[in-house]
Amino acid sequence: MDAAEKHLEELARTGYTAGFVTDIEADTVPPGLDESVIRFISAKKKEPAFMLEWRLQAYHKWLRMEVPDWAHLNYPKIDYQAISYYSAPKSAADGPKSLDEVDPELLRTYEKLGIPVEEQKVLAGVAVDMVFDSVSVATTFRKQLAEAGVIFCSISEAMHDYPELVQKYLGTVVPQADNYFAALNSAVFTDGTFVYIPEGVRCPMELSTYFRINERNTGQFERTLIIADKGSYVSYLEGCTAPQRDENQLHAAVVELVALEDARIKYSTVQNWYPGDENGKGGIYNFVTKRGVCQGDRSHISWTQVETGSAITWKYPSCILRGDDSVGEFYSVAVARAAQQADTGTKMYHLGKNTRSTIVSKGISADRGQNTYRGLVRMNRGAENGRNHTQCDSLLIGDRCGAHTFPYIEVINPTAKVEHEATTSRIGEDQLFYCRQRGLSEEDAVSMIVNGFCKEVFNELPMEFAVEARKLLEISLEGAVG
Amino acid sequence: MLSINHLHAGINGEEILKGLNLEIGAGEVHAIMGPNGAGKSTLSKVLAGREEYVVTEGSVRFLGQDLLALEPEERAHLGIFMAFQYPVELPGVNNTYFLQTSLNAIRTARGEEPLNSLNFMKQVRSKLRELNMDESLLRRSVNTGFSGGEMKRNEILQMSLLEPKLAILDETDSGLDIDALRIVADGVNALRSPERSMLVITHYQRLLDYIQPDYVHVLSNGRIIRSGDKSLALELEEKGYGWIKAQEAAA
Ligand SMILES: Nc1ncnc2c1ncn2[C@@H]1O[C@H](COP(=O)(O)OP(=O)(O)OP(=O)(O)O)[C@@H](O)[C@H]1O
Ligand SMILES: [Mg+2]
Numbered sequence: 001m002d003a004a005e006k007h008l009e010e011l012a013r014t015g016y017t018a019g020f021v022t023d024i025e026a027d028t029v030p031p032g033l034d035e036s037v038i039r040f041i042s043a044k045k046k047e048p049a050f051m052l053e054w055r056l057q058a059y060h061k062w063l064r065m066e067v068p069d070w071a072h073l074n075y076p077k078i079d080y081q082a083i084s085y086y087s088a089p090k091s092a093a094d095g096p097k098s099l100d101e102v103d104p105e106l107l108r109t110y111e112k113l114g115i116p117v118e119e120q121k122v123l124a125g126v127a128v129d130m131v132f133d134s135v136s137v138a139t140t141f142r143k144q145l146a147e148a149g150v151i152f153c154s155i156s157e158a159m160h161d162y163p164e165l166v167q168k169y170l171g172t173v174v175p176q177a178d179n180y181f182a183a184l185n186s187a188v189f190t191d192g193t194f195v196y197i198p199e200g201v202r203c204p205m206e207l208s209t210y211f212r213i214n215e216r217n218t219g220q221f222e223r224t225l226i227i228a229d230k231g232s233y234v235s236y237l238e239g240c241t242a243p244q245r246d247e248n249q250l251h252a253a254v255v256e257l258v259a260l261e262d263a264r265i266k267y268s269t270v271q272n273w274y275p276g277d278e279n280g281k282g283g284i285y286n287f288v289t290k291r292g293v294c295q296g297d298r299s300h301i302s303w304t305q306v307e308t309g310s311a312i313t314w315k316y317p318s319c320i321l322r323g324d325d326s327v328g329e330f331y332s333v334a335v336a337r338a339a340q341q342a343d344t345g346t347k348m349y350h351l352g353k354n355t356r357s358t359i360v361s362k363g364i365s366a367d368r369g370q371n372t373y374r375g376l377v378r379m380n381r382g383a384e385n386g387r388n389h390t391q392c393d394s395l396l397i398g399d400r401c402g403a404h405t406f407p408y409i410e411v412i413n414p415t416a417k418v419e420h421e422a423t424t425s426r427i428g429e430d431q432l433f434y435c436r437q438r439g440l441s442e443e444d445a446v447s448m449i450v451n452g453f454c455k456e457v458f459n460e461l462p463m464e465f466a467v468e469a470r471k472l473l474e475i476s477l478e479g480a481v482g
Numbered sequence: 483m484l485s486i487n488h489l490h491a492g493i494n495g496e497e498i499l500k501g502l503n504l505e506i507g508a509g510e511v512h513a514i515m516g517p518n519g520a521g522k523s524t525l526s527k528v529l530a531g532r533e534e535y536v537v538t539e540g541s542v543r544f545l546g547q548d549l550l551a552l553e554p555e556e557r558a559h560l561g562i563f564m565a566f567q568y569p570v571e572l573p574g575v576n577n578t579y580f581l582q583t584s585l586n587a588i589r590t591a592r593g594e595e596p597l598n599s600l601n602f603m604k605q606v607r608s609k610l611r612e613l614n615m616d617e618s619l620l621r622r623s624v625n626t627g628f629s630g631g632e633m634k635r636n637e638i639l640q641m642s643l644l645e646p647k648l649a650i651l652d653e654t655d656s657g658l659d660i661d662a663l664r665i666v667a668d669g670v671n672a673l674r675s676p677e678r679s680m681l682v683i684t685h686y687q688r689l690l691d692y693i694q695p696d697y698v699h700v701l702s703n704g705r706i707i708r709s710g711d712k713s714l715a716l717e718l719e720e721k722g723y724g725w726i727k728a729q730e731a732a733a
Contacts, residue, residue, distance in 0.1 A: 429534070434570040436554040437530050437563075438580075438640065439587035448583065452574030452623065 032081045035059065038187055041086050045156050045190075048163050058176035058186030065180045071343040072372040072404055075285060075312050078250055085188045085221075141205060148204050150234075151196040155223050158194035165196055169227055173256035173293045173320070181252040181287040181314075185221050189254070192223035197232035197263070206462055208237040222253040228263035230296065235266040237465060251310075253288045261296030261323065268461055270469055272309035272476075275340050283311025283340070290317035294326035294355075302329035303346065304460040306469045308476040311340060316374065318347035321355035321383075328357040331457040333469075335476050336369030336401070345375040345406075350383035350416065359390040362454050364473075365401035366480035372404040379416035386416035394424040395453050397446070397480045447474040483508045483679050484529075484549075484648055489540035491528045497538070498524045500704035506648070509676040513690055513715065514683045516701035517723050522683045523567055525701070526650045529681075530564040531557050544648065559591035561647030565637040565654045567683075572624035577636070580624045581606065585643055609642045613669050630657040638669040649673065650681045655689040667692030687719040700726055 029037050038059055042052040067078075099107060145152050151162060158166050176186045197203050228234055238255075251273070259265050267290075276283025286309075292301035303317040313336075319328030330346035348357040363371035371394065379386045394403035409418050427449055435445035451458070451470055458466045484506040491499040498521045506512055516522055528535050529542065531554035542549040545560060552560070572580065586596035597605065610617055615635055625633050634654050641649055654666055670680065670693050682693060690698070690712055698715045700708040702723065707730045708714065718726075 428570075430570045431572060433530075433532055433554060434566065434572070435584075437558055437566075438584035438644070439555050439558040439591065440583060441555055441587075444583070444587070448575055448580070449572060452572055452576075455574040 028084055029086045031084045033059075033083070033085055033188065037085050041188060041190065044086065045159075047156075047159055050163070050167055051159055054171070054176070055187050058183050059188075061177040062180070062183035062187055065177065065183055067180050071314055071374070072370065072406075073312055073314065073341050073343050075341075078285070080184070083250060086190065144204055148201055149198040150201065150203050151194065152207055153194055155189075155192040155194045155225060158225075162194070162196070165227065166194070166225070169225060169256070169258055171256075173258060173291050174254050174289050178291075179289060182254050182289040185223060185252045185254045185289070189221040189223040192225075192253070194224075195226040195234065195236065197228045197234045199229040200231045201229075202232065203234040206235045206237055220251055222251075224253070224255040225258075226256070226265060226267070227258045228260065228265050228299075230260045231262040232260075233264045233266075235462060236268070237462065238267070238269040239271050249283075249285055251284055251286045251288070253290075255288070255290040255317075257290075257292030257301055259292065259294050259296065259299035259301050259326075262298045263296060264300040264302075265292060266302050267292070267304070267317075268465055269303075269305040269307075270465065270472065271305065271307045271313070272472060275309050275338065276311040277338075279339050284309065285312045286310040286315065287312075288315040290315065291320065292318070292328070293320040294323050294328060294352075296326070297323040297352070298325045299323050300327040300329075302327075302331070302460070304329075304331040304457065305333070305344075306457070306461070306472070307332070307334040307342060307344060308472055310342075313340075313342040313344055315344045316346055318349070319357065320349045320351065321357065321386075322351045323355075324352040325354045326352055327355070329460075330357075330359045330361070331460045332360070333362045333364070333454045333457045333473070334371055335364045335366075335473065336371040337364075337366035337397075337477065337480060339368055341370045341372075343372040343374055345373045347376040348378070348388060350377075350379045350386040350388070350413075352382060353384040354386070355383055356387045357389075359388070359392070360456050361390075361392045362457055363392075363394045363403050364397070364450060364453070364477070365394070365403050366397035366477060368400050370402045370404070372406065374406045374408075376408040376410070377418050378409075379411040379413050379418065381412050383413045383416050386413060388416075388418045390418070390420045391456075392420070392422040393453065394422075395450065396424065396426045397477070399426075443474075443478070446477060446480065450474075450477060483510075483545060484681075485543045487541045487543075489525075489528070489537065489542065491524065491535050491537045491540075493524075493535050498535075498704055499528065501540070502701075502705055504699070504706060506679050506681065508679060509674075510697065511674065511680045511682065511693065511695045513693075513695040513698045513712075514681065514701050514706075515685065515698065515715065515718055520701045521704045522701055523652055526564055526567075526652045526681070526683065529557075529650060530554060530562060555587070556591075558644075559588055562650070563641050563644055563646030563648070564650040565634075565641060565652060567652040567656070569625045569628075569633040569637055571626045571628075573626045575624045577622055577624050578603075578606070578620045581620075581640065581643060584640070588644055606639075606643065609639060612672060613639060613642065613665055615639060615665070631659060631662045634658055635662060635665060638666050642669055642673065645673070645678075647677065648679050648681065650683070652683045653685065654682075655684050655686060663689065664692065687715045690715045702727060702730070 029040055038055050042055055174182050177183050195207060226236060257265050257267060273284040273286060294301055301319050307313050317330060321328050328348050334342045334344050336342045345361060346359055359375060361373045363373055365371040373392050377388045390407060392405055396403060403424055405422050407420050411418055431449055432442060432445050436442060450473060458469060461469055486502055486504040489499050489502040490497060514522055524535060537550055582602045589596055619632060619636060637654060655663055658666060695712055698710055698712055699706045708726050
């Protein structure tokens with residue numbers, strides 16, 4: 001241990017024992033991160049003792065970690081001491097008073113997506129009397145879920161109501177010190193979602209964060225934990241197609257999935273955080289750690305994502321295929337246009353026998369957008385007859401954008417087989433002309449070609465989500481050609 | 483119907499069409515023959531509105547409109563259809579979906595109701611039967627992995643559905659086996675009507691046995707250097723292009 005580390009350890013220890021006086025009444029803490037802030041967050045949320053312990057552990061690990069710099073991304077250094085790590089859920093009264101006060105650009109997009117006015121208000125943070133539909137819909141759904149024995153609540157609630165489940169699984173898939181952002185999240189996460197599907201239960205509906213949208217300000221350091229017990233099934237939808245603004249530039253979420261024997265988890269994401277202006281200014285930096293473990297034999301986890309937003313995306317939803325005959329899947333569409341940068345992909349760790357994984361990645365770059373696929377397939381010693389198929393396609397629109405592919409393959413078991421295919425194509429003048437000669441407008445032609453390119457991924461999305469995703473893609477690429 | 487006057491056009495600063503004149507009346511079938519590189523495909527692309535080809539002189543009128551002022555899709559809406567010499571692949575785009583979108587775009591532009599999927603499928607099926615084509619082509623991605631012959635048949639299927647006013651066929655017969663050639667010719671003949679015109683580009687007299695053209699033109703070095711009836715095609719088959727070029731040079 002060198003001197004600096006020693007000093008930190010020392011600081012940490014003294015801080016730990018000395019205790020901090022925190023003003024529990026306050027609504028926010030001043031910018032900066034130290035132990036007192038973490039104690040404050042934990043106290044504010046009236047967490048059980050083990051949680052505070054756990055957060056502090058993560059914090060001390062984080063202090064000794066470095067920001068990863070291997071991604072194909074370019075952004076100014078983030079000052080972690082300039083961020084405020086807690087602010088109480090905002091009351092609606094702080095938001096705009098009516099839609100007239102909302103950025104017209106945002107409203108235009110809502111309109112194009114066909115979002116009803118009442119919902120637009122909610123999304124834009126306008127103070128509304130909370131009689132809008134989804135609240136009552138949410139209550140009916142909750143009742144139905146409770147009857148099936150499904151737990152679907154915020155992770156803060158889960159800590160109080162199901163502490164043994166949280167303690168058993170939290171951090172088992174993404175350990176505290178997994179990476180810089182995960183460690184930070186573990187120390188300071190404010191809220192997120194908890195799901196537990198009991199043995200043999202098929203969750204009676206798609207679970208969606210949408211129904212929890214009225215909980216504001218949890219986006220920055222969100223934490224999600226989903227456990228599917230033996231033989232159960234759940235499909236979970238994260239995000240929504242409406243562009244969301246957030247004053248917090250840095251997002252560092254963690255998602256953990258646990259699938260026990262014969263269980264199946266389908267996790268779908270549509271991410272459309274604000275990408276920033278032409279130069280990426282004001283856009284969200286999205287550093288997410290998502291990982292699932294196929295713990296039991298014949299378990300199955302599948303990730304599907306459509307990433308169109310954020311100035312920076314750093315995201316590798318992964319599967320640890322521990323159970324024999326378990327299956328991991330990753331289907332992804334990532335768009336980078338204007339000054340957006342996306343470095344995304346997946347990792348498939350094959351540990352069990354006859355484990356199979358499929359990766360389908362579709363990267364679309366336009367304007368000056370930079371899109372990187374980064375993937376790892378690892379066949380461990382025990383991965384007898386492991387199989388992976390990777391298909392990695394890039395589509396370029398215009399000639400100033402870029403597509404990069406970094407597939408890493410590590411095969412230790414000689415019976416395992418890994419296949420990798422990659423293509424790069426450009427939306428050609430030939431294709432556009434062909435479509436236009438058949439009567440399509442240029443814009444319809446582009447969206448038809450792009451949708452064709454993304455088809456294998458959209459096919460994996462739940463029906464309604466797929467329709468929205470298609471529309472979203474159309475809007476995100478508007479004006480990208482010509 | 484179509485009136486091309488003194489057309490000069492080129493690409494990358496190089497002139498390819500050098501003062502081309504051509505009149506096509508309603509209901510007429512014109513065949514264009516000519517040596518490789520003469521400018522036949524260039525002519526069809528200029529008519530269809532491919533932007534890379536720049537018109538430097540001359541005019542083209544179609545149904546009373548200045549054709550050159552229109553976007554490619556507007557020309558399609560007016561009834562111009564071009565069967566591509568090299569059809570383009572659209573991976574992941576379902577062929578049925580493409581056909582329906584295309585037909586409905588054109589119907590909408592003409593002020594007609596778009597067809598719903600049920601009626602559309604009825605119509606496609608009957609066309610497929612007429613053309614003796616296999617339905618499996620519909621379920622595949624547009625032209626993706628199609629054999630040369632399948633691509634050409636797919637072009638003919640599109641043409642039959644869209645029922646254009648002026649169909650331009652750029653070497654649709656090249657690379658076809660005898661049966662496929664028949665299908666293409668039958669497709670063309672089925673569309674013949676007093677208000678529909680065709681411009682058929684071909685290298686082979688054989689196609690013209692099936693599609694009896696009203697006129698045959700020879701395009702060479704960017705201009706039409708000889709026009710005649712279908713006997714001209716037979717003469718060309720026998721003697722090649724050399725003798726006309728020589729006469730042209732002497733004149
Ligand atoms: N995009 C282009 N770039 C450069 N040259 C071109 C381009 N398109 C056509 N040309 C040139 O223009 C001339 C005419 O080409 P075009 O394709 O019109 O000939 P064609 O009569 O259709 O020949 P073929 O019988 O071989 O199909 C050729 O010399 C060709 O190389
Ligand atoms: Mg040609």
